[in-house]
Amino acid sequence: QATVERIAAGEVVERPASVVKELVENSLDADATRVDVAVENGGVDGVTVADDGAGMTEADVRAAVREHTTSKIRDIDDLEGGVGTLGFRGEALHTIGAVSRTTIRTKPRDPDDGPAEGTELVYQGGEVQSVEPVGRPAGTTIEVAELFFNTPARKKYLKTRATEFSHVNRVVTRYALANPDVAVSLTHDGREVFATTGQGDLPSAVLSVYGKEVARAMESVEAPDLDDGPLDAVGGLVSHPETTRSTREYVSTFVNGRYVTSKLVRDAVLSAYGGQLAGDRYPFVVLDLSVDPGQVDVNVHPRKMEVRFSDEAGVRRQVHAAVEDALLDAGL
Ligand code: ADP
Ligand code: MG
Numbered sequence: 001q002a003t004v005e006r007i008a009a010g011e012v013v014e015r016p017a018s019v020v021k022e023l024v025e026n027s028l029d030a031d032a033t034r035v036d037v038a039v040e041n042g043g044v045d046g047v048t049v050a051d052d053g054a055g056m057t058e059a060d061v062r063a064a065v066r067e068h069t070t071s072k073i074r075d076i077d078d079l080e081g082g083v084g085t086l087g088f089r090g091e092a093l094h095t096i097g098a099v100s101r102t103t104i105r106t107k108p109r110d111p112d113d114g115p116a117e118g119t120e121l122v123y124q125g126g127e128v129q130s131v132e133p134v135g136r137p138a139g140t141t142i143e144v145a146e147l148f149f150n151t152p153a154r155k156k157y158l159k160t161r162a163t164e165f166s167h168v169n170r171v172v173t174r175y176a177l178a179n180p181d182v183a184v185s186l187t188h189d190g191r192e193v194f195a196t197t198g199q200g201d202l203p204s205a206v207l208s209v210y211g212k213e214v215a216r217a218m219e220s221v222e223a224p225d226l227d228d229g230p231l232d233a234v235g236g237l238v239s240h241p242e243t244t245r246s247t248r249e250y251v252s253t254f255v256n257g258r259y260v261t262s263k264l265v266r267d268a269v270l271s272a273y274g275g276q277l278a279g280d281r282y283p284f285v286v287l288d289l290s291v292d293p294g295q296v297d298v299n300v301h302p303r304k305m306e307v308r309f310s311d312e313a314g315v316r317r318q319v320h321a322a323v324e325d326a327l328l329d330a331g332l
Contacts, residue, residue: 002105004085004254006042010168012154013095013096013147014098014126015043015157015158015159015164015167016039016042016043016044016147016158016164016167016168017043017164017167017168017170019043019047019096019100019144019147019219019318020037020039020047020049020168020171020172021171022092022093022096023037023049023092023096023127023142023241024037024049024142024172024175024184025092025175025215026093026140026142027049027051027053028175028179028182029053029138030051030053030055030140031053032051032052032053032139032182033049033181033183033198034051034052034106034182034183034184034185034203035049035050035175035180035182035183035184035185036049036050036185036187037049037066037168037169037172037184037185037186037187038050038186038187038188039165039186039187039188039189040188040189040296041161041164041189042160042162042163042164042165042168042188043147043164043168044147044158044161045145046143046144046145047101047143047144047147047168047301048141048142048143048144049141049142050139050140050141050142050234051139051140051141052109052138052139053109053139053140054109054110054135055106055107055108055109055113055118055138055139056104056106056107056119056140057113058118058119058131058262060103060106060108060122060279061106061119061130061131061217062131062258064093064104065093065094065097065102065121065123065128066094066097067091067094068084070115073312075303084114088253090253093123093142094126094146097123097124097125097126098125098126099147099148099150099151099154100124100144100145100146100147100148100149101114101122101123101124101125101144101145101149102120102122102124102142102143102144102145103120103122103123103142103143104119104122104123104139104140104141105118105119105134105136105140105141105142105143105144106118106119106139106141106145107119107136107137107138107139107140108138109138109139112216114305115133116134117133117134117135117262118133118134118136118150119131119132119133119134120133120134121133122145125149125150128195131198136144144308145273151325156310164209165188168186168188170176170249172184172186173186173194173209173252174203174252174259175192175259176194176209177193177202177205177206177252177254178254178257178258178284178288180198180200180201180202180204181198181199181200181297182196182198182199182245183195183196184196184198188234192224193207194209195208196208196209202235202236202237202286203215203218203220203237205239206218206286210250210284213243214239214243215282217239217240217242217284218236218237218238218239218240218259218284218327219237219239219240219245219326219327219330219332220235220236220237221234221235221236221237221238221287221322221323221325221326222322222325222326223235223322226318226322227315228314228317228318229311229314229315229317229318230291230292230295230309230310230311230315230318231289231290231291231315231319232290232291232292232313233289233290233320234287234288234289234290234318234322235287235288235290236238236285236286236287236288237284237285237286238283238284238285238287238323238326238327239283239284239285240270240283240330240332241273241276241277241283241327241332243281243283243284244277244278244282244283244284245281245282245284246280246281246282247280247282248266249286250283250284250320251266251269251270251282251283251284251285252261252285252286252287253265253266253288253298253307254286254287254288254289255289255297255298255307256288256289256290256291256293257287257288258298259305259310260298260305260306260307261305261306261307262306262307264304264309264312264315264316265287265289265315265319267316267318268315268316268317268319268320268323269283269285269287269319269323270282270283271320272319272320272321272324272327273323273327274321285323287319287322287323289315289319291309291315295309295310295311296308296309296310297309297310299324
């Protein structure tokens with residue numbers, strides 16, 4: 001039984017960044033208006049995610065750590081394209097808790113949902129260690145320590161502090177950009193790396209995450225004539241061709257507000273820059289494509305976010321046109 005759980009855990013929890021991803025998704029699903037992520041030593045020595053979301057009652061939190069328990073999925077149709085919440089498998093907390101010491105402190109936002117105090121539940125190696133009342137404001141704080149304490153083989157695969165932190169940073173950055181109306185912060189070993197204001201607009205989120213120099217170099221993408229293709233809208237920001245980095249990781253694509261990876265979209269974006277990018281340089285791009293969920297297929301594997309479109313040529317054409325227009329409008 002323990003072996004099965006640990007193998008399953010490897011599917012969801014590969015490294016600290018996977019823990020961060022699952023916890024941040026849960027906070028967003030709980031309608032948080034702020035999500036604070038703090039990691040120690042790249043996340044290897046600890047990950048804490050605090051939110052002011054819906055919170056949980058004692059019964060909720062006991063259920064939350066059970067296998068395949070979710071409060072989110074309503075029917076199997078939710079699994080197809082139209083998924084409204086980010087998590088739906090009901091396995092993240094259970095599997096994270098199977099390979100760490102996880103402490104959940106939570107209190108429901110809705111005062112009708114139970115007593116005035118909150119609940120602290122400690123879950124370690126797949127077992128509930130303790131459940132106690134705790135004083136705290138509404139919302140949820142989840143602390144994951146001793147990651148992979150009982151799976152030394154997996155622990156051995158963890159990389160350096162810098163590498164693990166760069167994965168964490170990438171994950172938190174994506175959710176911050178995808179949710180400009182949520183105040184998202186990231187702290188590493190006690191130092192704040194960035195904090196968005198939750199003001200609601202993408203330019204202010206980009207300013208907080210990437211800094212002034214990049215924010216100033218951004219042009220907004222407003223979808224041109226989009227009648228002839230699968231996309232209903234293309235929005236976002238693209239940087240001037242001279243504001244670049246030597247990695248593609250700053251080209252972020254969202255479909256209906258969800259982070260995805262798509263080589264097709266990335267290539268269409270880069271082709272719109274024509275020959276303007278210096279060799280091996282990539283722009284800063286944040287694009288959100290609005291599309292009928294029936295036109296996309298998101299691979300639901302926990303670690304992959306690869307998206308496929310039914311009309312690839314149409315998407316390529318529309319993305320290219322939208323980015324090209326933004327650059328032309330800016331006189332570039
Ligand atoms: P899933 O997100 O797929 O439902 P998880 O294991 O990630 O599964 O979470 C289990 C359940 O715990 C969720 O369905 C939700 O009810 C509850 N939960 C987890 N994190 C939070 C949070 N930050 N705030 C409120 N409820 C939460
Ligand atoms: Mg989840």
